[in-house]
Amino acid sequence: MRGRVWNMQVSNSERANILVQALPYIKKYAGATVVVKYGGNAMLDEELKAAVMSDIVLMQLVGVNVVVVHGGGPEINAMLKKIGKESKFIGGLRYTDQETMDIVQQVLAGKVNKDLVQLLEDAGGKAIGLCGLDGSLLKADKLEGDLGFVGEIREVNVEIIHSSVKNGYIPIVSTVAAGYHGEVYNINADVAAARIAAELGAMKLILMTDVRGLLRDVADPSTIIPVVNVSDVRRLKKEGVISGGMIPKIDCCVDAVRRGVGRAHIIDGRIQHSILVELFTDQGIGTMFY
Numbered sequence: 001m002r003g004r005v006w007n008m009q010v011s012n013s014e015r016a017n018i019l020v021q022a023l024p025y026i027k028k029y030a031g032a033t034v035v036v037k038y039g040g041n042a043m044l045d046e047e048l049k050a051a052v053m054s055d056i057v058l059m060q061l062v063g064v065n066v067v068v069v070h071g072g073g074p075e076i077n078a079m080l081k082k083i084g085k086e087s088k089f090i091g092g093l094r095y096t097d098q099e100t101m102d103i104v105q106q107v108l109a110g111k112v113n114k115d116l117v118q119l120l121e122d123a124g125g126k127a128i129g130l131c132g133l134d135g136s137l138l139k140a141d142k143l144e145g146d147l148g149f150v151g152e153i154r155e156v157n158v159e160i161i162h163s164s165v166k167n168g169y170i171p172i173v174s175t176v177a178a179g180y181h182g183e184v185y186n187i188n189a190d191v192a193a194a195r196i197a198a199e200l201g202a203m204k205l206i207l208m209t210d211v212r213g214l215l216r217d218v219a220d221p222s223t224i225i226p227v228v229n230v231s232d233v234r235r236l237k238k239e240g241v242i243s244g245g246m247i248p249k250i251d252c253c254v255d256a257v258r259r260g261v262g263r264a265h266i267i268d269g270r271i272q273h274s275i276l277v278e279l280f281t282d283q284g285i286g287t288m289f290y
Contacts, residue, residue: 022280029279030063032203033165035261037193038116039071040210042269051272052208053123056170058276060125065165068120068172069196071189072112079103092248093143093150096186101149104186108174109133116172128169131176133184135160138177138192140185151177151185153192156199194252198259205256206278207249208269213287214250216241228289230254253289264289 036056042048059066076094077087080103088095096104109131120127132138137160140151164171175192177185190207197205214236216223228236233254236242242250253264267274267286277285 018281021282025280026062029059029203031065033065033067033197033200034059034204034206034279035067035069035193035197035200035202036275037069037071037189037205037207038269039073039189040208040269042208043070043072043112044074045270048270048272049119050123052269052275053119053125055273055275056120057123057125059279060170064279066170067161067165067196067200067202068116068170069189069193070108070112070116070172070174072108072174075112076104076107079107090145090147092245093147093188094186095146096148096150098149101184101186105131105176105184109176113172113174120170120172126169127172128164129172129174130160130164131174132187132192133176133178136178137161137173138175138187138195140177140179140187142179142183142185149183149185151179151187153177153187153195156195158196158199161196161200188248190249190252194256194259194261194264197256197261197264201260202256203262204279205253205261205264206275207253207264207266208274209249209266210268210270211246211266212268213266213285214242214246225287226284228287230257230289233289250289257289262290 042052056066080087113129117127117129130137136157138153139155140153143150143152161171175187175189177187179185194205212221212224214225214228216225233250249266256264265278265286265288267278274285
């Protein structure tokens with residue numbers, strides 16, 4: 001049953017049972033596409049980084065076509081602080097003037113993206129770093145409102161991702177997008193991951209976050225809701241179960257499912273190997289949207 005507590009202290013026989021339990025899931029996902037949105041504390045803690053990279057390499061080795069879409073908010077904040085510029089957010093989105101956009105592009109498409117490529121290669125994988133500008137992967141217009149160079153995705157062209165996967169690479173995508181008149185836009189990573197997953201016809205979208213999943217009571221981790229039908233999301237918002245920072249993440253999951261993604265998941269990236277628990281066990285972890 002989904003939602004049971006995962007106990008990492010296991011005996012040898014239990015480890016064997018876990019491997020046996022994983023077999024049908026390995027068969028199920030062989031050749032399927034899984035998009036992982038990587039962000040939050042899982043990107044800041046070195047031990048968690050190593051665990052995520054090993055999970056992704058293992059997924060590829062058992063035949064899953066993995067695509068990683070990443071953010072980099074803390075790194076952007078740190079770089080802006082270095083140049084004496086204050087980070088400004090409106091409605092949870094970063095206000096992005098031209099100077100900030102230049103920093104976002106340098107940090108996301110440069111340092112963060114290439115650091116992740118190197119980490120995944122060091123873990124035994126074969127990675128290629130991409131951004132939304134490459135092959136016109138993401139095309140965007142300016143998002144309505146006074147947010148500067150924050151974009152709304154208009155087109156997703158996944159040919160470069162298909163080509164990379166076909167040639168044995170794990171694409172690692174940073175979320176800057178090309179405008180139609182030479183502009184470059186900052187795109188929310190959850191939104192970009194959902195749209196990319198939909199265009200790829202992914203079996204799963206996994207959003208790694210800093211929360212256990214959707215909780216009925218935010219103060220009580222034991223109240224996690226393991227499974228949600230997207231038709232119930234409106235009611236859960238009215239009841240106040242879905243509120244605050246969870247609203248945009250869950251909206252991305254709903255959008256992905258309605259665009260054809262098989263399942264969308266919000267999982268806790270602070271738990272080591274949470275991706276593998278979600279994919280390859282009966283228990284699962286976090287909240288699944290279908």
